Amino acid sequence: xxxxxxxxxxxxxxxxxxxxxxxxxxxxxxxxxxxxxxxxxxxxxxxxxxxxxxxxxxxxxxxxxxxxxxxxxxxxxxxxxxxxxxxxxxxxxxxxxxxxxxxxxxxxxxxxxxxxxxxxxxxxxxxxxxxxxxxxxxxxxxxxxxxxxxxxxxxxxxxxxxxxxxxxxxxxxxxxxxxxxxxxxxxxxxxxxxxxxxxxxxxxxxxxxxxxxxxxxxxxxxxxxxxxxxxxxxxxxxxxxxxxxxxxxxxxxxxxxxxxxxxxxxxxxxxxxxxxxxxxxxxxxxxxxxxxxxxxxxxxxxxxxxxxxxxxxxxxxxxxxxxxxxxxxxxx
Amino acid sequence: xxxxxxxxxxxxxxxxxxxxxxxxxxxxxxxxxxxxxxxxxxxxxxxxxxxxxxxxxxxxxxxxxxxxxxxxxxxxxxxxxxxxxxxxxxxxxxxxxxxxxxxxxxxxxxxxxxxxxxxxxxxxxxxxxxxxxxxxxxxxxxxxxxxxxxxxxxxxxxxxxxxxxxxxxxxxxxxxxxxxxxxxxxxxxxxxxxxxxxxxxxxxxxxxxxxxxxxxxxxxxxxxxxxxxxxxxxxxxxxxxxxxxxxxxxxxxxxxxxxxxxxxxxxxxxxxxxxxxxxxxxxxxxxxxxxxxxxxxxxxxxxxxxxxxxxxxxxxxxxxxxxxxxxxxxxxxxxxxxxxxxxxxxxxxxxxxxxxxxxxxxxxxxxxxxxxxxxxxxxxxxxxxxxxxxxxxxxxxxxxxxxxxxxxxxxxxxxxxxxxxxxxxxxxxxxxxxxxxxxxxxxxxxxxxxxxxxxxxxxxxxxxxxxxxxxxxxxxxxxxxxxxxxxxxxxxxxxxxxxxxxxxxxxxxxxxxxxxxxxxxxxxxxxxxxxxxxxxxxxxxxxxxxxxxxxxxxxxxxxxxxxxxxxxxxxxxxxxxxxxxxxxxxxxxxxxxx
Numbered sequence: 060x061x062x063x064x065x066x067x068x069x070x071x072x073x074x075x076x077x078x079x080x081x082x083x084x085x086x087x088x089x090x091x092x093x094x095x096x097x098x099x100x101x102x103x104x105x106x107x108x109x110x111x112x113x114x115x116x117x118x119x120x121x122x123x124x125x126x127x128x129x130x131x132x133x134x135x136x137x138x139x140x141x142x143x144x145x146x147x148x149x150x151x152x153x154x155x156x157x158x159x160x161x162x163x164x165x166x167x168x169x170x171x172x173x174x175x176x177x178x179x180x181x182x183x184x185x186x187x188x189x190x191x192x193x194x195x196x197x198x199x200x201x202x203x204x205x206x207x208x209x210x211x212x213x214x215x216x217x218x219x220x221x222x223x224x225x226x227x228x229x230x231x232x233x234x235x236x237x238x239x240x241x242x243x244x245x246x247x248x249x250x251x252x253x254x255x256x257x258x259x260x261x262x263x264x265x266x267x268x269x270x271x272x273x274x275x276x277x278x279x280x281x282x283x284x285x286x287x288x289x290x291x292x293x294x295x296x297x298x299x300x301x302x303x304x305x306x307x308x309x310x311x312x313x314x315x316x317x318x319x320x321x322x323x324x325x326x327x328x329x330x331x332x333x334x335x336x337x338x339x340x341x342x343x344x345x346x347x348x349x350x351x352x353x354x355x356x357x358x359x360x361x362x363x364x365x366x367x368x369x370x371x372x373x374x375x376x377x378x379x380x381x382x383x384x385x386x387x388x389x390x391x
Numbered sequence: 392x393x394x395x396x397x398x399x400x401x402x403x404x405x406x407x408x409x410x411x412x413x414x415x416x417x418x419x420x421x422x423x424x425x426x427x428x429x430x431x432x433x434x435x436x437x438x439x440x441x442x443x444x445x446x447x448x449x450x451x452x453x454x455x456x457x458x459x460x461x462x463x464x465x466x467x468x469x470x471x472x473x474x475x476x477x478x479x480x481x482x483x484x485x486x487x488x489x490x491x492x493x494x495x496x497x498x499x500x501x502x503x504x505x506x507x508x509x510x511x512x513x514x515x516x517x518x519x520x521x522x523x524x525x526x527x528x529x530x531x532x533x534x535x536x537x538x539x540x541x542x543x544x545x546x547x548x549x550x551x552x553x554x555x556x557x558x559x560x561x562x563x564x565x566x567x568x569x570x571x572x573x574x575x576x577x578x579x580x581x582x583x584x585x586x587x588x589x590x591x592x593x594x595x596x597x598x599x600x601x602x603x604x605x606x607x608x609x610x611x612x613x614x615x616x617x618x619x620x621x622x623x624x625x626x627x628x629x630x631x632x633x634x635x636x637x638x639x640x641x642x643x644x645x646x647x648x649x650x651x652x653x654x655x656x657x658x659x660x661x662x663x664x665x666x667x668x669x670x671x672x673x674x675x676x677x678x679x680x681x682x683x684x685x686x687x688x689x690x691x692x693x694x695x696x697x698x699x700x701x702x703x704x705x706x707x708x709x710x711x712x713x714x715x716x717x718x719x720x721x722x723x724x725x726x727x728x729x730x731x732x733x734x735x736x737x738x739x740x741x742x743x744x745x746x747x748x749x750x751x752x753x754x755x756x757x758x759x760x761x762x763x764x765x766x767x768x769x770x771x772x773x774x775x776x777x778x779x780x781x782x783x784x785x786x787x788x789x790x791x792x793x794x795x796x797x798x799x800x801x802x803x804x805x806x807x808x809x810x811x812x813x814x815x816x817x818x819x820x821x822x823x824x825x826x827x828x829x830x831x832x833x834x835x836x837x838x839x840x841x842x843x844x845x846x847x848x849x850x851x852x853x854x855x856x857x858x859x860x861x862x863x864x865x866x867x868x869x870x871x872x873x874x875x876x877x878x879x880x881x882x883x884x885x886x887x888x889x890x891x892x893x894x895x896x897x898x899x900x901x902x903x904x905x906x907x908x909x910x911x912x913x914x915x916x917x918x919x920x921x922x923x924x925x926x927x928x929x930x931x932x933x934x935x936x937x938x939x940x941x942x943x944x945x946x947x948x949x950x951x952x953x954x955x956x957x958x959x960x961x962x963x964x965x966x967x968x969x970x971x972x973x974x975x976x977x978x979x980x981x982x983x984x985x
Contacts, residue, residue, distance in 0.1 A: 091854025096480075096490075097567045098857060099875065100885035100896040109565035113621045141480065143487065143625040151440075152646040211684045219688045230684035231676050232648060236472065335676040337647030350854055 067374075071367045076128075078363040079356055083127070086352050087120050093140035093350045114140050127356065137353040141346065146353045149342065154361065156233060157338035160330070161323050163258040168265035168319070173305075173312065175266065176273020180308075181300055183278055192274075195267035203326055207260040207333040214256060228256045231335035257334040261326050265319055272315055277308040310381045317373030320366050445632035448543065448614060452634055452641075455544035459656040462665050467654075469974035470670040471955050473965075474682050474691030478675045479650060483641065484629025485608040486558060486566055491876060491964075492673075492695075494606075499966040500652055500671065501635035502608035505533055505552065506601050508963050512770070512879070514601045517662065518547065518609060518636075528596035528917060533604075535588040538659050541611050542640045549590040553582050554612035556592070563620035571603040598917045599880040606878070611636075638666045638970040649674045658970075667957070667973035686711065686950050693958070694950040695965055699757035705950040717770045717962040718947035721763050722831065722874035723939045724819060725860075725898035730869050732815055737796040739937035742817075743782045744789035745842045746835055752943045755830050759948060763941035765930035767881055770962040772919065773926030781934045790842045800843040807843040818847040821872040822856045828872040831942060846870075861895035871898065884910045887938060899938030906932050954978035 093114060094107045111117050118126075130137060136146035175195065179188045198206070211230045218227035229235070235249050280286065281304050289299050327340035339358055346354040438446055461467070481493040483501045498504055505519040519533040539547040557578065559566045575581040575594040583591045594600070611634055618626055628634070633641045639652035650673040656665045674691055676682045683701050686694040687708065697705060705713045726733045726742070733739060748762045761769060764778040790800075798807040798815045807815040819835060821828040832848035839846050851859065859867040885891055888910050889902035909929045916922040933939075949965055951958050957971040 089854065090858035095854045095857050098861065098895065099567075101570055101878065101882065102567045103570050104895060105562065106565045106567055106569050109562055110567075110624070113563075113565055113624065138625055143480075143482070143484070143630055144627070148440075149646070208680050211681060216684050216687050227688070229690060230688060231678075231681045231690065232674070236470070236649070236672055236674075333678045333681055335648070335674075335678070335681060337645075341647070341677065348853060 064371075067371050071364070071371075074367060075360060075363045079128075079131075079360045080124075082356055082359040083124055083352070086347075086350065086355060089350070091350055092116055093352070096141070096349060116140075127353070131357075131360070136357040139346075139351055139354045141349040141351040142354070146357045149354055150339070150357060150361065153337055153339045153342045156336060157324075157327055157331070157340060160254070160257055160261065160336060160338060161327060163254055164261035164265065164323060164326075165316075165319075167258055167262035168269055169312075169316070171262065172266040172269025173273050173309070175270035176312075177277060177300065177305060179270065179274040180277035180281060183274075188274075191270065195270045197267075198263045199267035199271070201264065203260055203264050204329050204333060206263060207256070207330055210256050210260050211333075229253055230256070231333075233336060257330050257336055260333075261323065261330050264326070265323065268319075269312060269315060273308065273312050276311045277304060280304045280308045306380065310377055313376040313380055314373055316376060317370035320369035324362055324365070441631055442627040444627050448628075448634055449632050451543040455540075456542065456640060456653075456656075458544075461654070461656050465976070466667045466973040467665075468667070468669050468976065469979040470672060471668050471693065471972055471974065472672045472674055472691045473693045473695060474674045474676050474685055475695040476675075476677055476679060476682065478647065479630075479673065482630035482644075482650075483633030483635060484624065484626065485555070485610050486564055486623045487629060495964045495966045496650070496673065497608045497635075498606075499637070499964065499969055500639040501633055501637045501641055502610070503539065503547070503635070503637050504606070504608050505535075505604035508605060508879070510961060510963075512772070512962070514605065518552075519604070522601075524600075530591055530593050531600055532585070532589065532591045535590070536659060536661075537588050538661075539636050540657060541613070541636045542634050542655060543614075545611070545613050546587075547609065547611075547636045548587045549584045550587070551609050551612045552590050553584050554616065555607065555610045556582050558610070558615075558620060558623060559607065561620045564623050565621075568606070571607065596917065597915050598913070598922070602878070602880040609636075638663070639671055642670070647675060663970050666970035668969075671969065671972075683950075686952070689952065692952040692955045693965075697948050697950050699755070699759050699948070702759065702948045702950070703757060710953050712951050712953055714949045714951060714958070714960050715759055715946045716960050717768070718876070718945060719768055719770060719879065719962060720874060720876045720947075721766060721768060721944050722827070722872070722942040723763070723766070724831070724835070724870045724872050724942070725939050726870050726937070727866055727868055727898060727900060728938065729866060729900045732798075732809075732813065732817065733869060735796045736936050737792045738798065738815075739940070740782065740935075741789040741792040741796070741842070742839065742844065743937055743940040744785045744792070745839050745844065746940065747784045747838055748942055749784065751831065751834050754834075755827055756943065756945055760943040760945040763944045765933040765941060766877070766883055766886075766939070767926065767930055768877060768944045770879075771881055773923060773930075775927055775930045778930040778934050781931070782937070786842050793842065793844075798843075805840070805843065806845045814845065815843065816845040816847065817869045818849050819870040819872060820849045820851055820856060820860070820868050822853045823850055824853070828874065831872050860898055863893045863895065863897075866898070866900070868898075882914060884914070887933075901936055901938045903932070903936060906936065 092111065093116065094110050097107060097110065115123065127137065136150070138144070139146050139149050142149055175191050179191050182188045214228045215230040218224040229252060233250070233253050234246075235241075235253075238246060238249055241249060281300070286299060286304055289303050290296070324340065327338055328344055330336065331338045331341040339361070343355065343358045343362075346358065438449060441449070475492055477490065477492055479493045479496060480490050481487040483493070483497055485497055485502060503518040505517060506514045506522070507517040509515045518535055518539060520536050522531055522533045524531050533552070535547070535549055535552070537546070541547055556572070558564050560569055560572050560575065560577070560581070572581070572594075574597045575592060581593050583593075585591060614634055615623065615626065615628060630644060635641065638655050638658045640655045642651040642653045644650045652671045654666050654669060658665045676685060676691070679698055679701065682691065682694050683697060683704070685691045686705070694705075702713050702715070705711050726739050728734050728739070752758065752760050752762060764782055765775070767774050769776075793807060793815070797809050800807050809815075819832045821832050829848070829850065832846070836846040836848055856871070859865060860871050885894060885896040887897070887899065887901060887903075887906055889904075889907050891897045892900060892902060906929075909925055909932060912925050913922065913929060916925060947960070947965075949960055955972055955974055957968060957973050959968045959971075961967065
């Protein structure tokens with residue numbers, strides 16, 4: 060197992076570096092640079108030229124690439140060209156927010172998806188199955204942007220202004236403005252209130268997909284001979300499903316974990332914008348438009364790393380769930 | 392015998408491990424929730440993880456502020472929250488001045504300028520209590536107030552003003568607006584500190600000298616003197632720990648989320664005294680629908696620049712009111728006269744006459760704006776509303792002009808051709824992410840097709856578009872939809888003066904001796920009555936040559952929660968009266984909860 064892990068981690072190094080190099084090349088080919096936002100009538104071209112020199116953009120691409128790579132290997136990501144602070148700071152401000160949002164969404168998506176899929180498989184063909192099928196299909200085909208706005212409309216605007224619900228969810232931000240003055244329990248509740256709508260809008264779409272996979276996978280397992288044997292032995296149905304069948308059905312769903320990570324990160328771009336969530340997704344897009352190369356490179360680097368680690372976790376989960384995979388890995 | 396043998400070992404081996412893993416996964420968000428260090432005293436929290444400069448400077452500000460007595464009175468108290476789509480990218484760094492929102496916060500909240508504008512756009516004393524020009528107009532002497540302190544307690548003096556001038560004009564700083572001082576004598580020649588509160592500048596006489604000192608906030612010399620010019624733009628002062636001398640003191644910035652400011656209790660009474668609000672918060676909410684939801688649910692008190700259709704909704708909503716006021720922006724299409732089909736001014740005039748701009752204005756801006764005819768917006772003293780009479784919507788007239796210019800419509804044809812058989816096809820570029828410009832391009836396409844002109848809208852990402860239109864060698868466009876915010880001092884030399892034809896912003900490429908003469912005179916004729924006929928003629932000439940089709944001057948919009956009183960806005964900006972905003976005690980509540 061250790062050898063398997065080590066091999067995978069070593070393989071990750073060239074992949075991450077490759078991604079960063081590719082991103083650098085793409086940004087290099089794209090027209091314009093970070094001074095574009097200052098360009099306006101009344102602004103002297105000499106001032107922009109000097110700005111380029113101050114930013115180091117006057118150096119040849121090869122030199123900038125080598126400098127960046129060298130600095131990055133020493134843990135120095137440089138200074139953001141659009142935000143006037145070190146990239147390390149910019150990432151430290153945004154990465155935890157994105158991780159919090161996506162981890163919550165992942166848990167909600169997999170928890171909800173597995174539960175729904177199981178319910179459907181157990182009641183296959185019935186009203187519950189069809190009802191959930193239609194609902195999940197609906198969510199699966201919904202643009203997350205629109206879904207997010209609808210959630211705001213219902214659970215924030217209508218809930219507070221029209222229906223006068225005792226609880227409603229804030230439409231944006233991570234914490235209330237008076238967060239600093241709350242007690243520690245209220246602070247956690249405040250955070251959860253703010254986290255609810257964004258994580259639910261991310262999770263709903265994913266959960267709908269997961270439920271469909273889970274249903275198919277569990278139905279297949281439930282039709283196998285050993286399930287019939289288990290039932291014949293008189294084991295209660297819920298134990299047959301939960302202890303025996305689900306465990307075997309979860310294998311294919313676990314691989315989804317790796318597949319959904321990149322989907323999740325691209326989803327955060329939209330969700331972070333709608334809910335004013337100060338995370339990496341929005342940072343990345345803004346930085347691309349502003350040609351803020353140091354930030355884009357560092358963010359791409361981190362995203363690549365996260366996706367690779369996520370895939371690794373998915374493989375490990377799969378191995379844990381399916382004993383047939385483990386000996387093969389051990390044999391090497 | 393209880394269970395099937397093949398399952399059991401797997402379960403035992405995986406059981407505890409899985410439980411632990413699941414627990415960790417579940418706990419992970421909880422750990423993040425609790426462990427982000429966002430709690431506690433804001434003053435202490437604000438210092439965490441700050442650069443050394445800020446860790447030195449901010450405690451000094453806090454210490455000085457703690458010695459001051461807060462004013463008392465019925466109107467003092469409460470927190471107002473402003474929400475906008477864009478981050479204050481340049482923060483409170485006047486040496487990096489670029490975006491509108493930052494500039495507004497610099498001039499009206501945290502920093503001070505030498506002079507400010509009154510409602511009729513006349514210059515009023517601010518940091519300077521008076522000034523006088525030398526008889527030949529080549530010198531101005533400012534007498535500064537002696538009761539203004541930086542928020543850390545240091546007095547604001549003429550040395551700060553000199554420092555600001557010297558750094559802003561130092562080429563190393565790369566200050567985008569350095570052209571403000573292009574007529575000043577360079578470096579120490581241009582400035583003389585007569586005493587701590589008197590300063591003199593020397594320059595070639597020019598118009599609107601004071602406007603520069605209305606636009607440029609003064610920066611603190613004692614904090615930034617040792618910073619190399621090239622490092623000023625990215626110095627932590629700007630976004631991590633600004634120290635100003637204006638009515639509001641910087642308190643905290645949450646990156647990508649909010650900026651907070653508190654009252655400066657020692658702001659001079661003669662300038663309006665300390666602001667009424669205890670606290671002012673600026674929130675960044677990038678999506679406009681979300682911003683509207685926040686305004687409706689009390690998460691923000693003031694929504695800067697809602698879309699026109701949102702404005703109609705705000706008007707209807709109880710407890711909210713809509714402000715709409717003059718602004719300094721306009722939307723236009725620049726025509727590249729280097730292209731053969733656009734070289735003839737008659738063709739460019741016909742294009743403008745063939746577009747029903749009022750209809751576009753009513754449809755896209757819900758009427759919040761006025762049709763534009765030349766780039767002198769309605770706020771400007773020399774604005775001539777009659778300039779428009781000469782390019783009114785007139786499709787028949789446009790068709791006749793095109794015929795006259797040699798572009799004729801064959802029987803049964805849909806696109807005009809010239810004698811050589813070239814078709815009158817014009818591509819119009821615009822940038823992604825701006826619905827208004829896309830709509831303008833598409834409506835133009837529909838309307839001009841009726842007079843036999845084929846418009847081809849083309850969308851490009853902003854940085855790409857800028858490179859294609861600004862590169863003097865490429866100029867890879869026929870027409871381009873753009874819009875911008877002008878300065879109070881309108882100066883179109885970069886757009887139209889023939890000396891700048893190889894400069895980035897000379898999109899039209901027109902060269903006209905009369906226009907050159909007018910543009911030059913407008914910048915040096917200091918007397919407004921003498922300048923008025925020149926402005927008049929300038930607008931007429933712009934209409935005759937049509938280097939651009941001016942579309943409209945949009946009005947600026949803002950949605951305001953009625954609990955905040957004293958909010959007045961005009962062309963000077965949203966924040967011009969922020970020190971006078973107040974919230975009746977009954978409506979104060981906890982911040983952000985409306």
